[in-house]
Amino acid sequence: MDERQIILAIQNRDETGLEELILHYSPLFHYIVAPIVTDPHDREECVSEISLRVWDKIDQYDPHRGSWTGWLTAIARNTALNKIRSQSTQNLKTSDLSDLDEVKALPSKEPSPEEQVLRAEQKAALAKVIDNLPHGDRLLFYRKYYYQQSTAQIASELGMTERAVEGRLYRLKQKLRKKLEGGVFHD
Amino acid sequence: MTKIDFDALDFDALLEANLPETPPPEDVIQSITPWRKALNRILTGMALTTLTLNFGLINYFMTATGLVLMFLGFRTLSADNKWFRRCYQIATLRLGLNTILLIINATIYQTEFYKTTFADILSALNLVLVFVLFHAFWRGILTVQEKAGLARSAKGAVALLIWYALLCIWAVLLPVGGWFIAIPMIIGYIAILRSLWKLSRILDEAGYTIKASPVRCSDRTAVLAIIGILAVGISYGYLFFDQYPMSWATASPSSNPEVAAVKEELLALGFPESALEDLSDEDILDCEGAVRVLSKSELYPVNPGRWVTHVEDDPRQPKTTTKTVYDVKELRITSIGVELAGEREQWKLIHHFQWDVDPGFFGTESIQLWPTDRLDEGWRTISDFSGHVRYDKDGQTYTSPYYFMGYETYTSSSIFFGDRSSTDFFADFSFPKEGERQRGYLAYTIEEVNDGWILDSWINYTHQMKWAQYPVNTAKEGRRMDSFNRSGTFKLIQDALQFYPFYPDDLPN
Numbered sequence: 001m002d003e004r005q006i007i008l009a010i011q012n013r014d015e016t017g018l019e020e021l022i023l024h025y026s027p028l029f030h031y032i033v034a035p036i037v038t039d040p041h042d043r044e045e046c047v048s049e050i051s052l053r054v055w056d057k058i059d060q061y062d063p064h065r066g067s068w069t070g071w072l073t074a075i076a077r078n079t080a081l082n083k084i085r086s087q088s089t090q091n092l093k094t095s096d097l098s099d100l101d102e103v104k105a106l107p108s109k110e111p112s113p114e115e116q117v118l119r120a121e122q123k124a125a126l127a128k129v130i131d132n133l134p135h136g137d138r139l140l141f142y143r144k145y146y147y148q149q150s151t152a153q154i155a156s157e158l159g160m161t162e163r164a165v166e167g168r169l170y171r172l173k174q175k176l177r178k179k180l181e182g183g184v185f186h187d
Numbered sequence: 188m189t190k191i192d193f194d195a196l197d198f199d200a201l202l203e204a205n206l207p208e209t210p211p212p213e214d215v216i217q218s219i220t221p222w223r224k225a226l227n228r229i230l231t232g233m234a235l236t237t238l239t240l241n242f243g244l245i246n247y248f249m250t251a252t253g254l255v256l257m258f259l260g261f262r263t264l265s266a267d268n269k270w271f272r273r274c275y276q277i278a279t280l281r282l283g284l285n286t287i288l289l290i291i292n293a294t295i296y297q298t299e300f301y302k303t304t305f306a307d308i309l310s311a312l313n314l315v316l317v318f319v320l321f322h323a324f325w326r327g328i329l330t331v332q333e334k335a336g337l338a339r340s341a342k343g344a345v346a347l348l349i350w351y352a353l354l355c356i357w358a359v360l361l362p363v364g365g366w367f368i369a370i371p372m373i374i375g376y377i378a379i380l381r382s383l384w385k386l387s388r389i390l391d392e393a394g395y396t397i398k399a400s401p402v403r404c405s406d407r408t409a410v411l412a413i414i415g416i417l418a419v420g421i422s423y424g425y426l427f428f429d430q431y432p433m434s435w436a437t438a439s440p441s442s443n444p445e446v447a448a449v450k451e452e453l454l455a456l457g458f459p460e461s462a463l464e465d466l467s468d469e470d471i472l473d474c475e476g477a478v479r480v481l482s483k484s485e486l487y488p489v490n491p492g493r494w495v496t497h498v499e500d501d502p503r504q505p506k507t508t509t510k511t512v513y514d515v516k517e518l519r520i521t522s523i524g525v526e527l528a529g530e531r532e533q534w535k536l537i538h539h540f541q542w543d544v545d546p547g548f549f550g551t552e553s554i555q556l557w558p559t560d561r562l563d564e565g566w567r568t569i570s571d572f573s574g575h576v577r578y579d580k581d582g583q584t585y586t587s588p589y590y591f592m593g594y595e596t597y598t599s600s601s602i603f604f605g606d607r608s609s610t611d612f613f614a615d616f617s618f619p620k621e622g623e624r625q626r627g628y629l630a631y632t633i634e635e636v637n638d639g640w641i642l643d644s645w646i647n648y649t650h651q652m653k654w655a656q657y658p659v660n661t662a663k664e665g666r667r668m669d670s671f672n673r674s675g676t677f678k679l680i681q682d683a684l685q686f687y688p689f690y691p692d693d694l695p696n
Contacts, residue, residue: 027335027395031221069391070210122205130207135214142215145202156399157221159263159406172196 010058017140023072028069029076036080042087050079067140077146129179137172144169222331222394229324233255234380235264237317237351238373244657247464251289255413257320259406264517264653268334270327278359282413284309289417292658293424295431295551314355318411321348324405328390335393346378397401425654429550431590431661438577438586440580441468449475453525456480460626462521462539473535475527486516487680489546517544520646522684528571532547532635533569536684538646541626542618549618549625550651555660556612559633565640576627577617583621591615600668615663641687648680 001020002011029047037043053075060165061071067144130141140158143149149157210216217223235253257278265275288309291297300306326346332339396560403411446468453463453471459478463471492511499506519541528535536559560566577586596610618625629646647660656676660668665677 015580023336024392027393029394042419052298066210067213067216070213070216073216074210119205123207123592124199126202126205127207139215139218140643141202142211143219145199146206146211147219152401155225156266157263159224159259159402161402164405173202176202177198 005063007058007068008053018051018055025072028072032073032076033080033148035147036077036155037083042083043125046080046083049083050076053079064097093108128178129176132179133175137168137175140165140168140172141176196335201263214693220391220394221620222264222390222397225260225399226390226394228260228681229264229274230384235388237354247292247657249290250285252415254278254285255410258282258631259409262402262406263399264327264397267397268327268330269328273323274320274327276325277316281313281316281320284313286413286417286420286472290420290424293421294428295659295661296428297658298660298664303392303419308354311662317461318348318355318626320350321351329391335396381393383403390499398586406607424659428658429654431551431615433576433587433617433619435585435587435592435619438584441471445469445475446471453477456525457482458523458525459484459539461541462523462537465539465575465577465626465628466537466630467575470535470537471540473570474525477535478526480523480525480529481686482521482523483684484519484521485682487518487520487682488516489518489652489678489680490515499586503521515544517542518544518648518650518680519543519682521646522644522646522681522682524642524684524686526688527632532689533632533633534642535630535641536633536644537628537630538644538682538684539626539628540646540648541624543624545623546650547653548651548653549620550654551661551663552618552651553647553649553666554614554629555647555663555666556614556629556631557647558612559642559644561645563640563643565635565637566642567636569634570632572612572614572629572631574627574629576618576625577627578618579621580619580622587616589614589616589627597667615661641682641685643685645681645683648682650678650680652676652678 003018003026006020006024007016010021011017028045029050030043033043033046033050037046040157050072053073057075061068130138133141140154143154143157151162151169154160156163157166160168211219229312232255234257235249258275261271261275261278264271266272282479291300292366303577321344324343325348328341332341350502351368402409448461449471453474454460456477456479459482462482490513492513495512496507496508496509499508521538521539521541523533523539525537527535538554538556540554556572557569560568572592574592575586575588577584579585592614594612596608598606598608614629616627631641647666649666651662651665660676661679668681
């Protein structure tokens with residue numbers, strides 16, 4: 001089955017499509033999940049969850065808005081992030097509630113309207129800055145902050161030493177900091 | 188609007204928290220993989236190394252770039268499976284061998300090197316290595332697919348393997364067929380490359396299982412190191428292996444009274460004094476009792492000269508002429524014929540050359556001698572060729588035998604005459620970069636076989652004009668290429684001693 005046939009089968013609720021999805025896209029799911037979910041058992045669970053989410057959300061896939069791989073990447077990443085978030089919450093719930101510092105560290109329940117506006121502005125500003133980065137810096141940024149890859153993984157895949165990657169990341173952060181501070185949020 | 192105080196925040200957390208919720212752009216999705224960059228490098232490397240363009244230095248550049256790309260590509264994949272590791276080892280070996288060959292090409296010994304059995308073994312080894320590499324590459328891809336649980340399929344790599352085998356058979360066993368075979372092979376090659384590019388798409392699924400190999404030095408450092416080694420090696424070749432090793436020794440004047448007596452005789456007969464001073468005792472003594480001496484001397488330029496345009500001042504027929512004028516003529520060639528005493532007519536012929544003006548560069552020099560019995564039947568050479576080279580420095584004269592002197596059979600290619608085999612006498616030598624009055628001579632004796640034949644002896648002096656040439660060829664090789672003054676690297680100067688012994692007055696002085 002090729003990509004188009006898999007999509008069509010899932011859309012038609014044909015379970016063969018799900019099997020083919022697992023067969024063909026497990027390597028991609030593992031690649032995206034591995035840096036985020038470190039426990040091998042949780043990772044396998046997460047990959048299964050991704051396939052089910054694809055099955056459930058297939059109607060949301062719009063080929064005009066992006067590629068199939070891109071959509072799968074976003075689903076895989078979000079599933080992995082949700083997995084570790086839910087695990088953190090679970091851990092806190094089962095831990096000693098008298099540990100007030102840890103409880104305090106939990107994110108607040110709902111952001112205030114002012115925080116929501118601020119968050120939207122930050123996202124827009126960051127998106128603009130990322131778009132204007134040189135290609136190499138943009139890839140590095142996504143590897144580090146979107147894919148959450150380790151320095152070692154980035155280094156080996158880019159044919160660089162870890163030290164060199166750390167240096168480039170440091171310079172990238174300086175550049176981003178400068179651009180975001182340099183009047184981006186000013187009138 | 189609000190200004191964010193970044194110092195008060197964890198910047199990493201801030202960036203992660205504010206990432207756009209949409210998937211990354213398509214170019215990012217395509218680029219962030221553990222294999223795509225490596226595989227693209229490998230495929231580009233294969234394309235660059237398997238079929239090269241023999242035009243200028245492009246073939247060297249294509250091969251070197253291709254091998255570096257394959258080395259870097261397989262380095263990334265080497266940790267994934269044993270087949271890719273094998274590819275990496277072969278790519279490293281091929282890169283090393285090619286680097287050594289590129290350095291050898293910057294020395295005057297490169298042509299001789301490629302004639303050796305060792306070079307033949309290296310060429311054969313390279314063919315085998317490429318074949319083994321293609322095979323390992325194919326197996327490596329299958330292993331990745333197997334690891335990912337996908338169907339094993341790499342037809343493009345198999346096709347490449349078969350194509351390469353056919354190419355080897357064609358190149359080694361059947362170097363015939365010309366374009367009738369070459370065109371289908373090129374078309375097939377392009378089709379296979381296309382197939383390989385498609386193959387890289389197939390790995391879009393299985394390739395995510397590849398574990399990229401950590402590196403101790405970055406790609407950039409590796410490339411810079413390779414470029415550095417090449418730059419140092421090639422510079423070393425140009426600096427220290429651009430001349431023949433000559434056996435220079437201080438020259439001392441002869442103490443033999445017989446030699447002095449013969450020299451007096453020869454001078455009295457009109458032998459040019461400066462040339463006489465350079466002859467060996469043996470060659471001077473050969474001329475004992477000489478009957479007569481005929482000589483001619485001419486200056487030749489090796490510089491390009493300058494163009495002078497002349498407008499004739501005739502109002503009825505205005506005419507503009509342009510000609511090359513040489514303000515300096517660097518090389519003096521003196522050709523001398525000494526008629527020896529004896530019943531049978533014998534001549535000792537001497538071709539003497541001297542750099543009156545420094546030509547600016549000395550690399551390799553070569554003399555191709557066409558003795559008088561080369562074409563005509565009236566004479567035959569009855570002695571060995573003799574001679575040596577000399578130069579002065581700080582008032583001291585240094586002398587050395589030729590680096591090589593003797594007959595050689597060679598094949599030269601000409602666009603007019605095709606390949607042709609010739610046998611000629613050559614004398615090869617180098618002069619030191621410092622010094623003055625660089626000079627030398629070649630002498631031989633001929634005997635009359637039939638009456639009435641012209642005496643016709645040629646000296647073809649090939650001077651290397653500049654060091655900048657790649658691969659490096661000696662002056663002799665430049666001459667044999669049969670391309671006149673090839674790219675300005677070599678300059679051929681021809682001089683002939685031609686006269687009828689009965690009418691010696693025809694000889695210009």
